[in-house]
Amino acid sequence: MAERAEIVVVGAGPAGIAAACAARECGRSVRVVDENPHAGGQIWRGELPQPWRTRWEQAAVPMQAGATAFGFAGEQTLLVECEGRAMEIAFERLIVATGARERLLPFPGWTLPGVTGAGGLQALMKSGLDLAGRRVVVAGSGPLLAEAGASLLAAGALVAIVAEQASFRQMIPFLGRIAARRGKWTQALRIASALRKTRYRAGAWPLSVERRDGALSVTLRLGPRREVIECDYLACGFGLLGNTELAQLAGCQVVNGCVVVDEHQRTSVLGIYCAGEPVGIAGVESALAQGLTAGYHAAGREDLATACTPGRDRGRRFQRVLAEAFALRPELKELATPDTIICRCEDVRLGELAGFLTWREAKLHTRCGMGACQGRVCGAALEFVAGMPAASVRPPLVPVSVGVLAGEQ
Amino acid sequence: MSGGNPDVVIIGAGIVGAAIAERLSAERLKVIVVEADCAGSGATAAGMGHVVVMDDSEAQFALTAYSRRLWQEKEACWPKAAEYRRPGTLWVAADAEEFAAVEHKHAWYGAHGVQSEILTAGDLAREEPQLRPGLAGALRVPEDMVVYPPAAARWLVERARRQGAVYMQGARVEHTTGSVVTLASGTVLHTGGVIHAAGAQGGHLPVTIPVAPRKGHLAITDRAPGFLRHQIVELGYLKSAHGHETESVACNLQPRATGQVLIGSSRQYGVHTAAVELPMLHRMLRRALEYMPGLAGLPVVRTWTGFRAATPDGLPLIGRAPQCEGLWLATGHEGLGITTSLATAELLAAQMLGREAAIPAEPYSPSRFGEKSAHA
Ligand SMILES: Cc1cc2nc3c(=O)[nH]c(=O)nc-3n(C[C@H](O)[C@H](O)[C@H](O)COP(=O)(O)OP(=O)(O)OC[C@H]3O[C@@H](n4cnc5c(N)ncnc54)[C@H](O)[C@@H]3O)c2cc1C
Ligand SMILES: Cc1cc2nc3c(=O)[nH]c(=O)nc-3n(C[C@H](O)[C@H](O)[C@H](O)COP(=O)(O)OP(=O)(O)OC[C@H]3O[C@@H](n4cnc5c(N)ncnc54)[C@H](O)[C@@H]3O)c2cc1C
Numbered sequence: 001m002a003e004r005a006e007i008v009v010v011g012a013g014p015a016g017i018a019a020a021c022a023a024r025e026c027g028r029s030v031r032v033v034d035e036n037p038h039a040g041g042q043i044w045r046g047e048l049p050q051p052w053r054t055r056w057e058q059a060a061v062p063m064q065a066g067a068t069a070f071g072f073a074g075e076q077t078l079l080v081e082c083e084g085r086a087m088e089i090a091f092e093r094l095i096v097a098t099g100a101r102e103r104l105l106p107f108p109g110w111t112l113p114g115v116t117g118a119g120g121l122q123a124l125m126k127s128g129l130d131l132a133g134r135r136v137v138v139a140g141s142g143p144l145l146a147e148a149g150a151s152l153l154a155a156g157a158l159v160a161i162v163a164e165q166a167s168f169r170q171m172i173p174f175l176g177r178i179a180a181r182r183g184k185w186t187q188a189l190r191i192a193s194a195l196r197k198t199r200y201r202a203g204a205w206p207l208s209v210e211r212r213d214g215a216l217s218v219t220l221r222l223g224p225r226r227e228v229i230e231c232d233y234l235a236c237g238f239g240l241l242g243n244t245e246l247a248q249l250a251g252c253q254v255v256n257g258c259v260v261v262d263e264h265q266r267t268s269v270l271g272i273y274c275a276g277e278p279v280g281i282a283g284v285e286s287a288l289a290q291g292l293t294a295g296y297h298a299a300g301r302e303d304l305a306t307a308c309t310p311g312r313d314r315g316r317r318f319q320r321v322l323a324e325a326f327a328l329r330p331e332l333k334e335l336a337t338p339d340t341i342i343c344r345c346e347d348v349r350l351g352e353l354a355g356f357l358t359w360r361e362a363k364l365h366t367r368c369g370m371g372a373c374q375g376r377v378c379g380a381a382l383e384f385v386a387g388m389p390a391a392s393v394r395p396p397l398v399p400v401s402v403g404v405l406a407g408e409q
Numbered sequence: 410m411s412g413g414n415p416d417v418v419i420i421g422a423g424i425v426g427a428a429i430a431e432r433l434s435a436e437r438l439k440v441i442v443v444e445a446d447c448a449g450s451g452a453t454a455a456g457m458g459h460v461v462v463m464d465d466s467e468a469q470f471a472l473t474a475y476s477r478r479l480w481q482e483k484e485a486c487w488p489k490a491a492e493y494r495r496p497g498t499l500w501v502a503a504d505a506e507e508f509a510a511v512e513h514k515h516a517w518y519g520a521h522g523v524q525s526e527i528l529t530a531g532d533l534a535r536e537e538p539q540l541r542p543g544l545a546g547a548l549r550v551p552e553d554m555v556v557y558p559p560a561a562a563r564w565l566v567e568r569a570r571r572q573g574a575v576y577m578q579g580a581r582v583e584h585t586t587g588s589v590v591t592l593a594s595g596t597v598l599h600t601g602g603v604i605h606a607a608g609a610q611g612g613h614l615p616v617t618i619p620v621a622p623r624k625g626h627l628a629i630t631d632r633a634p635g636f637l638r639h640q641i642v643e644l645g646y647l648k649s650a651h652g653h654e655t656e657s658v659a660c661n662l663q664p665r666a667t668g669q670v671l672i673g674s675s676r677q678y679g680v681h682t683a684a685v686e687l688p689m690l691h692r693m694l695r696r697a698l699e700y701m702p703g704l705a706g707l708p709v710v711r712t713w714t715g716f717r718a719a720t721p722d723g724l725p726l727i728g729r730a731p732q733c734e735g736l737w738l739a740t741g742h743e744g745l746g747i748t749t750s751l752a753t754a755e756l757l758a759a760q761m762l763g764r765e766a767a768i769p770a771e772p773y774s775p776s777r778f779g780e781k782s783a784h785a
Contacts, residue, residue: 073687357579361447364454364559365490367667372631372710394712395685399631402672403705405712406694407687 005031007298008078008091009061010069010246013041014284015276015291016097017048017056022295022304023095024059031089032063033080039063041099042119043284045126052288064089069246070404071395076271079395086404093271093298096247096259097291100240100277105328106381107335109209110236111344114216118148118237125155132156135231137218139163139206141326142239143174143283150194152235160229162195163204163220165238166326171202174325177318207335209234221331239326241380242278248393263312264305265294273298281322286315333385342385343378345371350385359388372399415439415575416601417737417761418590420582420613423453424558424747425739426606427565428754434572436758441598442566442574443590445581449562451608452746455627455715457663457673458561459640460554460748461498464517465647468724468772473745474523475768476752480554483751490560492666498553499528499537499639500646501544501660501700507644508545515548525550539636539703555640555663558747582613587735604757605730606739608746609718616733618726619778620741622716624677626689630707634668643700646674650744651723655679658693660700670707672697674744678719685712717743725749727756727773737761738775 007023009016012034024030032039038046039056048056067082078094080087102117109115116124118140125131136157138149141164149162164171178184207219207226218229244254252267252274253260259274261267267274275290289311297305336342338351346367356362359369359382368382369375369390379390396405417433419426422444430442444450460480463473480493487493502508511527518525528536528547536549570576581593585605590598605614609622646659661673675693680686690712698705720726720741730736737760739753746753756773759766771777 071687079687358447360450364447364450365563370711372708374711395687395690396709396712399708399710401705402628402630402694402698402707402709405628405690405709406698406705407691408705 002088002090003031004090005029006092007031007095007295008033008089008093009095009097010034010078011041011097011099011276012036012039012063013097013099013276013287014043014052015099015287015294016041016095017052018288018291019095019097019273019275019295019298020061021055021059022292023299024061026296026299026301026304028299030061032061033067033069033078033089034063034065035068037065068398068400070397070400072250081398081400081404084401084404086400086407093273094250095294095298096250096252096267096272096274096278097276097287097294098243098246098278100242100281101376102237103239103241103380104236104377105238105332105335105384106340106342106350107206107208108337108340109211111341112209112211112216114211114232115209115234115236118145118235120237121233121235122148122151125152131233133158134233135160136233136235137161137163137220137229137231138235139204139218139220140237140239141165141328142237143322143326144240145237146191146195146200148235148237149198149200150191153194153197159198160231161199161201161204161220163206163222164200164202165205165329165332166202168202170327171325174321177321205329205332206234206236238328238332240277240281242281244278245393245397247272247274247278249395249397263309264297264302265290266297280316280319282315282319283322285311286318289315328384336385342381343368343371345373345378348378353382353386359390360392362388413439414599414601415441417441417604418443418598418600418602419604419606420585420590421451421605421607422448422562422566422576422578423451423606423608424449424562424565424750425608425742425753426604427562427569428750429604429606429739429757430569430574430576431565431572432754432758433761434569434574436762437573440569440574441600442569442576443580443582443592443598444576444578447578448566449559451610452715452717453558453562455625455713456558456744456747457627457661457671458556458558458747459498459663460556461640461745462518462523462550462553463745464514464521465651465723469745470521471768472725472749472752472773474521475755476749477552477554479751479755480556481552487556488560488564490557491564492557492560493554494556494666495552495554496639496664497549497551499533499641500548500550501533501540501641501643502546503643503645504545510644511546511548518550523550524552537638537641539701540641541700541702544700549639553640555665556747557666582607584613584615585736586615587730587733602735602737602761604737604739608740609716611740615736616730618730618738618740618775619720620718620726621678622681623719623743624675624680624714624716625673625744626675626685626693626712626714628672628690628694628709628712629665630670630672630704631710632668633670633707636668636703636707637662637664637670640664641700650676656689658689658696660696662697662701670704672704676717683714685714718746719743721778725753725773726775727753728760728770728775731776731779
């Protein structure tokens with residue numbers, strides 16, 4: 001199958017939806033690709049809130065669902081895997097809106113069954129895992145941690161604690177910003193009231209976890225104290241990392257884990273835009289503003305794109321506030337011991353990585369990052385723990401079969 | 410190494426530079442190895458690591474057979490990370506014409522003392538059930554090996570260090586003569602001699618040498634233990650390797666120690682960018698699928714490229730550089746540098762120390778292209 005559209009959008013989260021709507025409303029032919037079965041991304045998961053639901057329905061953008069972009073064939077053709085087949089989609093302009101994933105950090109026991117991401121456990125719950133009556137410890141960092149705690153409680157889980165590694169003091173500017181925004185208020189109140197049913201602790205983080213008698217036994221640091229808590233699940237996420245791989249593969253400049261864009265979301269590669277989390281973690285509203293900007297600009301409506309500037313600027317400011325409020329504390333770098341697995345795919349332990357000066361050298365000689373995830377998890381972990389800037393990106397972005405990679409259609 | 414200038418500076422710690430460093434330091438020469446990146450990071454990190462005896466010319470045969478023996482002699486030394494194994498090679502014949510070549514190859518190997526056996530179509534199907542039906546047969550060369558080259562290179566460097574060599578990692582040679590090596594950092598090394606073992610790269614040399622980069626693509630699958638037992642090479646491979654077409658592909662499949670399947674191979678002249686090129690990858694994978702259709706379902710986790718250092722006659726350059734006193738060359742190994750690295754080190758050491766080598770060195774002498782290499 002070979003398809004073509006003036007504007008191709010990868011990712012149907014808020015940024016991608018906004019971009020696709022904007023471009024479509026300007027009369028362009030648009031196509032959206034997303035690996036999930038429905039539009040909405042991580043946050044909306046198929047249930048778009050108003051006014052976006054109506055806008056998305058009215059735009060009626062053709063969407064290739066269940067389709068994963070894994071590379072490029074030339075400068076203006078995206079390669080997509082869909083139901084075990086390769087598909088080529090030619091574009092004039094590409095909008096990369098690939099969202100983010102959770103940052104997982106290594107500590108003793110982090111690879112045990114029952115230890116998941118914080119968003120990861122939420123996702124498992126939404127896809128049917130029954131958590132009613134199950135004991136859960138939520139730990140890590142970021143605004144989504146509180147939200148995860150609240151939604152797990154709502155599903156009947158017994159959330160023993162939500163442990164946020166940032167100190168309360170560090171979070172004040174963030175809380176202040178939320179207090180200043182009416183829209184955010186209601187959401188914050190809802191979360192805060194939900195969390196009354198558990199303990200929310202700032203300045204708290206996991207030290208280790210082990211499995212004892214069929215349950216997990218988590219050791220947390222709570223300020224000056226240690227506390228051991230028994231649970232069935234440890235849901236642990238240390239904020240978000242933008243999915244920059246597709247943009248990197250396209251040759252776009254990436255600095256400090258963020259795709260570099262100009263005021264109209266244009267990347268360093270002509271005709272390629274990027275919007276949402278790959279540009280920097282700043283939440284839904286910013287993603288929407290950036291998506292609109294990219295969509296309008298790609299559609300040739302610079303005037304409309306420029307009109308989105310205030311929203312984008314607010315997003316930029318929020319991004320900085322978030323980054324400072326939830327900056328990871330250095331103690332977290334010391335959690336992993338020589339025996340702690342760093343690369344889950346290839347079973348490489350931290351001790352084996354000692355003495356290597358660069359990621360590439362470590363990879364070549366230990367297989368760290370050579371497995372199916374190609375360093376998506378261990379790359380970020382090692383960058384944080386050992387200060388080694390992580391993996392390089394090659395096609396296929398995700399494992400695809402030899403048949404698909406050979407172009408069998 | 411005690412004070413004073415080194416006897417020799419080796420540029421590059423790929424498998425070739427590493428093997429030379431190990432060899433010369435064992436002879437108590439004062440050796441410095443200068444490596445821009447890390448040990449085994451160039452073509453050595455990209456190649457398939459098939460240690461194979463080749464019969465395309467007497468000279469190629471002599472070098473590969475000698476070197477394979479050296480790999481085997483070190484069998485007990487290689488660390489586990491080097492993944493030294495002996496799965497053997499199957500040279501697969503697609504049709505009757507190629508099968509005739511199998512018989513010829515068998516006779517030739519026999520006359521040269523290399524063990525091999527003919528597999529009929531039925532034998533072949535039993536040995537490698539994933540191959541498509543209808544192939545004519547194969548020649549099995551049971552003593553060919555597979556290694557993980559970066560780990561082998563690293564081990565050779567380590568051993569050289571234990572024998573007194575100095576290893577400078579992350580140090581790029583900006584310019585060299587036969588006696589003065591200038592690093593990008595500004596450091597200047599004065600030395601008795603210089604060995605160029607920098608693979609396909611030669612910008613730092615004072616003379617031009619007849620070496621051109623020849624790009625290759627590879628793809629590796631996720632683990633699929635038992636899928637494949639031998640290194641499988643189509644007989645047409647020789648055409649691809651020794652033809653001078655600008656682009657060619659051949660079916661070359663390798664079982665890794667991890668249970669992964671490594672899929673090659675492609676050859677391109679005139680391309681200098683490392684990016685994976687989809688059209689080339691398509692051709693290469695389709696060629697592999699023609700021989701082994703069942704590969705279609707295995708997930709590929711990564712693809713990459715590497716550059717072979719190709720010479721006009723397909724043989725390496727081992728020996729004194731013409732027109733530059735003190736400079737020695739050890740490059741131009743094309744698609745066989747893993748195999749021939751150990752023999753290269755022996756030949757070079759013999760020449761430098763004025764000893765007789767185990768095989769004649771003339772066919773690989775850089776001066777065969779004429780004494781007058783142009784000045785860069
Ligand atoms: C026998 C064997 C088995 C292997 N098995 C695996 C495996 O199972 N999984 C796995 O992930 N890897 C595997 N590798 C591959 C290995 O880890 C490296 O990936 C290999 O060195 C290829 O380099 P790379 O392109 O990945 O470059 P990287 O490791 O990313 O290193 C960067 C190098 O790429 C070059 N480069 C710069 N830009 C580009 C570009 N646009 N495109 C390509 N190269 C560029 C740089 O010059 C530099 O040398 C294996 C290698 C060997 C030899
Ligand atoms: C796709 C592919 C498949 C292959 N398969 C096989 C196979 O199955 N069997 C086989 O025998 N061979 C194979 N080869 C060939 C083999 O990989 C090479 O011949 C071999 O690795 C060459 O080793 P080398 O040490 O000469 O070069 P390299 O490994 O390239 O090492 C050169 C080193 O020099 C360093 N360097 C370069 N310039 C400088 C400088 N100015 N200063 C300091 N350091 C410098 C580099 O960083 C590098 O580490 C294959 C090659 C490719 C590309």
